[in-house]
Amino acid sequence: MPDSATRHRSSERLPRGRHGLTREAVIAAQRDRILLAMAEAMTENGYVGTPVAAVIKRAGVSRETFYEQFRSKEDCFEAAYERAAELMLTGILAATGAEFEDETRTARIERLLGAYLDALAGQPAFARLFLVEVYAVGPEAIARRTQLQETFVAMVADVFGADTEAQHFACQTLVAALSSMVTARIAVGDLDGLRELRAPLLDLVRRSGELFGDTVFGD
Structure with a gap:
């Protein structure tokens, strides 16, 4: 004491x-x-x-x-990592509030992906910790990052209406690719480039048909 x-x-x-x-x-x-x-x-x-x-x-x-x-620098990092995850998830959940389920699937997809990018851009220091520095800490931290990424995959799959194993795998692939792209931009401090991912990402989803799930844009 x-x-x-x-x-x-x-x-x-x-x-x-x-x-x-x-x-x-x-x-x-x-x-x-x-x-x-x-x-x-x-x-x-x-x-x-x-x-x-x-x-x-x-x-x-x-x-x-x-x-x-x-107890140590690593202990502090782990706590900061959890704070980074909390801030990101809070930002996403705030953007997907009570009215979210009443919106069209198109609107929900746009809101979810936009909220993810906005959450990262709004907390660049924590985003860097969450996406970049975690790899320098060790396997436990990386495992935690993977777990949280799967949480986001589940959110994406739910919004996309992914019912099949192939559709769920497509959602995993989409999130993994998105994670790689946002990590590269966060690593160099390119927040404008981070936000600019939104339009081409949504365009990709629009052209995907039922690849990711029962997605019908314009519904």
């Missing part, structure tokens, strides 16, 4: 106007800043080239505060 002096130092580093927060809120605010700092620091030097000291400096917290919350 941190002593009172450590708690005071950690709280002092919070932005002005946040001093009335509870201890739990202080810890949550510090954690958020550390996770964002981890993502932002890696955009400059990558996972391997980002020491804990760089994360601490960017977050504006003490070393004690960092190690109160995380």
